[in-house]
Amino acid sequence: MSQVKTVVGRGVPLVGNDIDTDRIIPARFLRCVTFDGLGAQVFADDRTQMQGQHPFDQPQYQGATLLVVNRNFGCGSSREHAPQAIAKWGIQALVGESFAEIFFGNCVAMGVPCVTAAPADVQVLQEWLAANPQSTATLDLEQKQVQFGESSIPISMGEGARNMFLSGTWDACGQLVAQAEQIQQTAGRLPYLSWSRAS
Amino acid sequence: MSKGTLFDKVWDLHTVGTLPSGQTQLFIGLHLIHEVTSPQAFAMLRDRGLKVMFPERTVATVDHIIPTENQARPFVDDLAEEMMQALEQNTQTNGITFYNIGSGNQGIVHVIAPEQGLTQPGMTIACGDSHTSTHGAFGAIAFGIGTSQVRDVLASQTLALSKLKVRKVEVNGKLVPGVYAKDVILHIIRKLGVTGGVGYAYEFAGTTFEQMSMEERMTVCNMAIEGGARCGYVNPDQVTFDYLKGRDAAPKGAEWDKAVTWWQSIRSNADAEYDDVVIFDAAEIAPTITWGITPGQGIAVNESIPTPEALSENDRELAAEAYQYMDLAPGTPIQGTKIDVCFIGSCTNGRMSDLREAAKVAKGRHVAEGIKAFVVPGSERVKQEAEAEGLDKIFEAAGFEWREAGCSMCLAMNPDKLQGRQISASSSNRNFKGRQGSASGRTLLMSPAMVAAAAITGTVTDVRTLL
Numbered sequence: 001m002s003q004v005k006t007v008v009g010r011g012v013p014l015v016g017n018d019i020d021t022d023r024i025i026p027a028r029f030l031r032c033v034t035f036d037g038l039g040a041q042v043f044a045d046d047r048t049q050m051q052g053q054h055p056f057d058q059p060q061y062q063g064a065t066l067l068v069v070n071r072n073f074g075c076g077s078s079r080e081h082a083p084q085a086i087a088k089w090g091i092q093a094l095v096g097e098s099f100a101e102i103f104f105g106n107c108v109a110m111g112v113p114c115v116t117a118a119p120a121d122v123q124v125l126q127e128w129l130a131a132n133p134q135s136t137a138t139l140d141l142e143q144k145q146v147q148f149g150e151s152s153i154p155i156s157m158g159e160g161a162r163n164m165f166l167s168g169t170w171d172a173c174g175q176l177v178a179q180a181e182q183i184q185q186t187a188g189r190l191p192y193l194s195w196s197r198a199s
Numbered sequence: 200m201s202k203g204t205l206f207d208k209v210w211d212l213h214t215v216g217t218l219p220s221g222q223t224q225l226f227i228g229l230h231l232i233h234e235v236t237s238p239q240a241f242a243m244l245r246d247r248g249l250k251v252m253f254p255e256r257t258v259a260t261v262d263h264i265i266p267t268e269n270q271a272r273p274f275v276d277d278l279a280e281e282m283m284q285a286l287e288q289n290t291q292t293n294g295i296t297f298y299n300i301g302s303g304n305q306g307i308v309h310v311i312a313p314e315q316g317l318t319q320p321g322m323t324i325a326c327g328d329s330h331t332s333t334h335g336a337f338g339a340i341a342f343g344i345g346t347s348q349v350r351d352v353l354a355s356q357t358l359a360l361s362k363l364k365v366r367k368v369e370v371n372g373k374l375v376p377g378v379y380a381k382d383v384i385l386h387i388i389r390k391l392g393v394t395g396g397v398g399y400a401y402e403f404a405g406t407t408f409e410q411m412s413m414e415e416r417m418t419v420c421n422m423a424i425e426g427g428a429r430c431g432y433v434n435p436d437q438v439t440f441d442y443l444k445g446r447d448a449a450p451k452g453a454e455w456d457k458a459v460t461w462w463q464s465i466r467s468n469a470d471a472e473y474d475d476v477v478i479f480d481a482a483e484i485a486p487t488i489t490w491g492i493t494p495g496q497g498i499a500v501n502e503s504i505p506t507p508e509a510l511s512e513n514d515r516e517l518a519a520e521a522y523q524y525m526d527l528a529p530g531t532p533i534q535g536t537k538i539d540v541c542f543i544g545s546c547t548n549g550r551m552s553d554l555r556e557a558a559k560v561a562k563g564r565h566v567a568e569g570i571k572a573f574v575v576p577g578s579e580r581v582k583q584e585a586e587a588e589g590l591d592k593i594f595e596a597a598g599f600e601w602r603e604a605g606c607s608m609c610l611a612m613n614p615d616k617l618q619g620r621q622i623s624a625s626s627s628n629r630n631f632k633g634r635q636g637s638a639s640g641r642t643l644l645m646s647p648a649m650v651a652a653a654a655i656t657g658t659v660t661d662v663r664t665l666l
Contacts, residue, residue, distance in 0.1 A: 031278035080345035106345030195450035
């Protein structure tokens with residue numbers, strides 16, 4: 001389990017509000033039993049339509065690890081295929097005005113931080129990245145800021161999720177399973193387990 | 200912070216403990232899985248050498264990839280067949296009940312769990328599907344999760360979560376004929392926006408919801424997520440209990456009385472405290488339809504597509520994108536918009552009452568020339584019941600196709616897809632770009648009765664003129 005305190009790298013701005021998970025990974029690519037091939041299919045329809053002009057296709061952004069987006073990114077379907085596709089393309093962290101809740105939770109479980117910033121600050125960062133695609137930016141979860149060039153913007157993240165990244169406990173599975181005894185106790189006090197049968 | 204609401208009571212009861220991060224470890228009373236979001240979760244379990252902790256608390260079905268015409272195995276689509284086999288294998292290996300095609304119990308996961316009585320008040324319910332909010336209609340705390348979280352539930356029957364705030368969304372009064380549950384939720388999303396519910400659970404309260412059937416309440420809760428709220432719920436009442444009584448998985452005999460007493464105790468207290476309250480008047484709600492590319496871009500059927508000036512500055516950029524994508528001009532009436540395809544079905548509107556309302560409109564009329572119209576029942580049981588009532592015959596006589604149960608063209612993972620720039624009148628839940636299987640396809644969301652009306656006239660039509 002690895003701690004995530006900073007993500008340092010080049011960034012890719014993706015401007016637009018309400019970019020949903022159907023656009024991130026169209027449903028036809030969910031016909032799979034592993035996440036392996038998704039990196040090539042991320043934003044497939046948008047990229048086809050933009051004929052090479054989509055930021056994920058533009059040469060200056062290849063190799064970027066920070067994705068900077070706007071409002072309500074990742075809304076819609078719960079498909080983890082969406083953040084998996086973004087991560088397999090190479091993204092390690094996202095900065096945005098706001099994220100849809102299930103998308104955010106999926107990213108936490110994958111170890112990919114999604115931090116929010118004020119709309120004006122996001123715009124400044126997006127413009128800086130467009131002007132300086134070869135320069136690196138630093139997302140600092142401890143200091144709660146993104147540094148780029150001579151500037152920085154404040155960022156925020158819910159404390160529970162932030163603690164999971166800083167302490168390296170974002171993969172909750174092991175911790176959850178370790179509480180087997182308490183889980184059985186909780187199950188024991190639920191009145192309905194005796195009268196509802198799931199199978 | 201909310202206090203004394205159903206959400207608070209159910210959350211507290213299911214809390215296993217507090218994790219070092221400060222998040223809650225929450226027990227999940229019912230876990231539903233399907234073929235799309237579970238295979239990778241089972242693979243993760245295998246990688247870690249973990250077992251399913253409570254196999255009897257998970258139920259599986261297959262819905263997203265199901266062909267609604269030729270269901271012969273192996274499926275024509277190799278990838279769909281591979282997913283099907285993975286689910287069959289994973290459920291068998293782990294001792295999980297699987298409602299397969301032809302079992303009589305297969306269908307959209309959010310249709311079959313309620314109809315079998317698996318969904319009950321006071322439960323926590325999770326599923327790797329955002330429309331899990333549907334089950335909140337019973338007074339359950341139900342929400343969608345991703346695949347890593349499906350893994351967590353399989354391995355521990357718990358999730359690491361932060362508690363949501365609670366907003367009471369109150370609607371009072373009687374809906375006029377031709378206005379349905381779908382219109383109520385489209386209206387709420389239009390008013391509160393697609394991000395309005397982020398961080399909240401929505402408690403749907405007030406006389407309008409009290410008067411609704413369980414199926415109508417499911418339609419409303421289903422789309423809570425489209426308003427940004429991960430879960431939505433209605434307090435359980437006599438309508439809930441009457442629906443549940445006698446269903447396969449519902450309590451029987453002495454346990455029934457015990458259950459009802461407990462279900463009543465978990466209702467939100469009269470003096471419950473909410474983080475926010477909003478109030479709507481049912482009389483103001485008209486048949487509502489989306490014109491754009493998010494479920495929040497809705498208008499009453501007798502309105503015109505909003506001009507940029509009529510919108511808040513925040514909404515103009517997205518509206519500009521929508522005018523272009525939809526090829527609809529601001530200021531023009533939505534009524535009369537030419538339709539190509541009509542789809543009745545989905546976890547939002549694929550239940551008996553939905554099909555009955557659509558059939559009322561279709562009866563004795565015929566689908567307009569050049570329109571492809573099809574009806575996809577939400578489950579094998581819905582299909583069987585509809586056929587017993589003769590709804591299939593009404594639809595077929597009117598020129599609709601009558602299909603097998605599944606998610607179908609709501610998300611178009613199966614062979615049912617829009618072609619090119621086609622525009623659909625759809626009873627489903629999402630009008631995102633490319634949602635219905637064509638990268639340039641267009642979707643207008645509306646009630647099933649409104650879809651039937653569009654099929655008959657070939658254009659967007661106020662269903663009230665056909666009732």
